[in-house]
Amino acid sequence: MIFLLMLPALIMLVFSFWDISKSKxxxxxxxxxxxxxxxxxxxxxxxxxxxxxxxxxxxxxxYIMLVSSIVAICVTLAVSTLDLHVKISKSENAKFYRFFAIFWIGLTASILANNMGVYxxxxxxxxxSTVYMIxxxxxxxxxKEAWNYMIVGAIAISLILFGIIxxxxxxxxxxxxxxxxxxxxLQNxxxxxxxxxxxxGFAITTLGMFIKMGFFPMNLWLANIERASFYPIAALFSGILESAVIVGFFRFSKIxxxxxxxxxxxxxFTYTALTIFIVSFLIYRAKDFMRLFSLSGVEHMAIIALFWASGGIFPALLHxxxxxxxxPALFLSTGILESKGKYRIAGALKGYSGVSGKVFYFLTGLFLLAIVSIPPSPMFxxxxxxxxxxxDIAKVNKHLxxxxxxxxxxxxxxxxxxxxFVEIYQSMKYEGEEKQKVVYGNEVFALVIFALSLLFLLTPWSFEFLRSIS
Amino acid sequence: MTSFLIGAFLATLISALFTSRLYGLILWYSLNSLSLALLAISIGFKIDDNTMIISGFLTLIVKSAVIPYILKKVSIKFGLARQITPNVPVYYSIMLIPALLVFTFYLAEPITNMMSSNANYVAISISALFLSLLLIIEHKNIAAKIIGFLTIENSLFLLGTTATNGMPMLVELGIFFDLLMAIVIINLLFKSEELS
Structure with a gap:
């Protein structure tokens, strides 16, 4: 099994040394x-x-492995047309895959780890591996942000190891x-x-993990990094790397x-409430997609941690x-909306024609509304x-x-x-000029996979499965 | 012997905080790692723990020789600035460092009370962590920040050695592997900056 888990990463690592125009x-x-x-x-x-x-x-x-696998597949699908949206050299494009392979090996180890050291x-x-991806x-x-990530990431990771010791x-x-x-x-x-x-030890480890997820007081560093890097990297950060961090929080907090x-x-509760307080005002002031989604990611991770600590394992896992x-679906959409590095919120959803364009327009709008928990979003x-x-926990503690x-x-x-978010959605849909924009089939396919996965999350089978974890 | 080595560890770290030359900083990092390696070897022999002895020898080779050598090569290759004046003036540092040490001993008191052995060493490793963070904060130069990151790793190794009498071998090896990977990434970052 370990061979099967690592095989895709190893193949990617080998192919990343080949001619990227063919191997991509x-x-x-x-x-x-x-x-x-x-x-x-x-x-x-x-x-x-x-x-x-x-x-x-x-x-x-x-569960976390399956979710991360789906995200990884969609991101690699979208990356194959990255060079059509942004200026990236062939060697840098190849390096993205090389470091993605190393990233995947590390990630698999931390998700499946039953040992704090291996985690x-x-x-x-x-x-x-993500340092070089930036x-x-x-x-x-x-x-600048790659160095910042190296230093702040290293401090966060060091705090985690400190707590583990x-x-x-x-x-x-x-x-x-x-x-x-x-x-x-857990048993003892x-x-x-x-x-x-x-x-x-738990408090220090958690502090390290919270810093890594952009919680209070380090609310902006993640947003700056995701803004500075290419959009698939931001998608990897929010969809997979943060999952690996929070799985550690799940395990440590359970003990x-x-x-x-x-x-x-x-x-x-104190930590996440402070984070949500600061992040909500930062979101209100955000002026571009990437920062907006990045800060919203911090807010959602805080909500997940809060639900988990409240004993709501099912809602935490669903969220x-x-x-x-x-x-990641929104980050990938952002890459297309901001094609060639130009980002304008007004009219961003206008100008998509053809079947691919219309599907993209429909799904992006849907994702934007789903992230703010409009029913039937799983977040609702x-x-x-x-x-x-x-x-429930307040009833037990008599602090209702x-x-x-x-x-x-x-x-x-x-x-x-x-x-x-609703204001931005309206601005994207109803304001600004209409200009012809391009979206590629592989990108729409990635978004369709995300939409289907979200729909599957709403089925009774997945609800039953998530409840069985708790 | 152990007390002397742990004193040397702290002394080299404090000296690193006052250094304004890059090669000097690399040298202090190397000496810091050397005292850590000798400490691990000495504790390892004392408690008859082969894992800790191996970790000590690995530290001796990797951290006190290989990494400083690579760092010096990298700094020559990419022409890094050798003058690295700290942002915090020396007279503030003279007051700040003892205050940090006293504060850490106060902070770690409840923890040290629970330790059966090497209690004060735990407080010293926590203070070493704070001093390493200070090293990162007080320099704008990226090379000095990298050495700050490496001394954090040394402080963690010290904590692992003194608080737990050594971590399992697999974890120690993994940490060494990650450290080497960090050095490779740092090298790559400098290289790509030079190319662009």
Whole structure:
């Protein structure tokens, strides 16, 4: 199985050294191979060991793996016409695939990791590989942001490792070297002799993960990077890399909740509420698509973390899946809307003709409205269930009025974001001049896959599956 | 011996904070890694842990010799500025560094109370982490920032060595691999900047 999981990445790595004008058509086909092991994992008994106790598949990891595989396929599909939208040299285009292959290996390791160390190594590999992907855009801004990402990313990753060492130190007296294993920690969390040390470790690890996802106080660095890099890289960041980060949060917080759930909830609630507060005003002031979607990504990751910490595992995972499909779809659309680097919001949705153009116009509009939770978007249902989970936890803790007040404030902040997106949608549709624009078949196909995946998320089977994870 | 080495680790890091020459900074990083490597080897022999001894020798080769050598080569190849004056004036640093050390010992007190062995070393590794962050903040020069990132990694290694008596071998090897990958990426970033 491990060979099957890594094979597409290895093929891509080899082909990236060939002539890109010929091999670029092979990459989308190669990336389709990613789907085979991801689907096969669903039919294997759980937990399924891929590599000893280091890489173990459970229901959570198979779901995240499938979502990430679909995003990866769509991104590689869209990248094959990247050179028609932006100025990119052949060698830089080849390097994109080369580093994508390394990225995929790191990502697979971190998603399937049952070991804190392996999780960190995978995340670090994925982070480092994306540094050079940013640099494929040969602008001054991209150069600056690649270095920024290297430094801030390294600090965030270091904090994660710092926390992992403290967690390991807290559990080593009872578990020995097994203290690195997520499953062993989960089973023995109650027996940890220094819960304070564990909680400090958890807080530092979470801080590192939150910085990496652009949470308070580092709200702008991710938006700057995604703005400076080419649009498929922004799609990879929001659809896949953030998934690898949040899967770590899911695993660490599950263990920390056994030790003291209230501490986890208060910590995550304060942090995410602050993040949503700042991000909603930043979104209100955003003047271009990329920053808008990037900041909205931060807001959604904060919501996912909040729902998860509230015990709403089902809504958190539903929201996660919907975000993982919607955000890369919007970033890929942005690349087409902003063709040749020119971005104007007014009239951006005008001028698309032919079947491909009309499908693109329809889907982009749909994604824009779905990201602000207009029903029947999966996000509408996840928020409904998620706020329900928050009320449930408040009932247990007897802070019902306080929680209702907090939810009202959160909804107020979300309504600012809602207003901004609807305003932009109207501006894109009804204002500005109409100019003939081009959209390619592969790009529309990628968007159709995203739309179908979103529809599938709404089916009773996927609801049932997500509930079974919790 | 352990106390002397940990003192040397901290002293080399503090010296790095006052350095205004790039090669000097690389040298201090190399000495910092050397004291860390000797510390890991010495603790490894003391507790009879082969993994830690191997990690120590790897640190000795990779961090105190190979990485500084590559960094120096890269700085010569790409003509990086050798004058790297810190943004924070020396007289502020003289006050800031002891304050950070005292603050860290205060911050780490509840943690050190829980440790059965090497309790103070944990506080020193946390302070080393803060000092490394200061190294990143106080320089605008990218090469100095890279060394700041590498010293963060050293602080984490120190924490792993002292707080847990060593991490599992696979994790240590993975961290080394990632560190080397970071160096390759840094080299590539400089190279592409030169080409453009």
């Amino acid at each position: 058509y092979l990459f989308p086909i190669t990336s389709l191979l990613i789907l085979i092991p991801s689907i096969r994992l669903f039919f294997l008994p759980k937990p399924y060991s891929v590599w000893g106790d280091y890489l173990v598949v459970d229901k959570l990891s198979e 960190w190594i995978g995340l670090e590999t994925a982070t480092l 640099k494929t855009n040969q602008t001054l801004a991209a150069k 403290l967690i390991y130190a807290s559990a080593k007296p009872i578990l020995g070297e097994n203290a690195m294993s997520f499953s062993a920690l 969390a109650k027996h940890i002799k220094s819960p304070f040390l564990f909680e400090i 920390a909740s056994i030790i003291n759930h209230q501490h986890v909830f208060i910590f995550v 996660f899946g919907a975000h993982a499909f919607l955000k 249902f996840s928020e409904l269930y998620g706020f329900g989970a928050m009320i 009025l306080l929680m209702i007040g907090a939810i009202i404030i959160l909804l107020g902040l979300l309504s600012i974001i809602f207003y901004k």
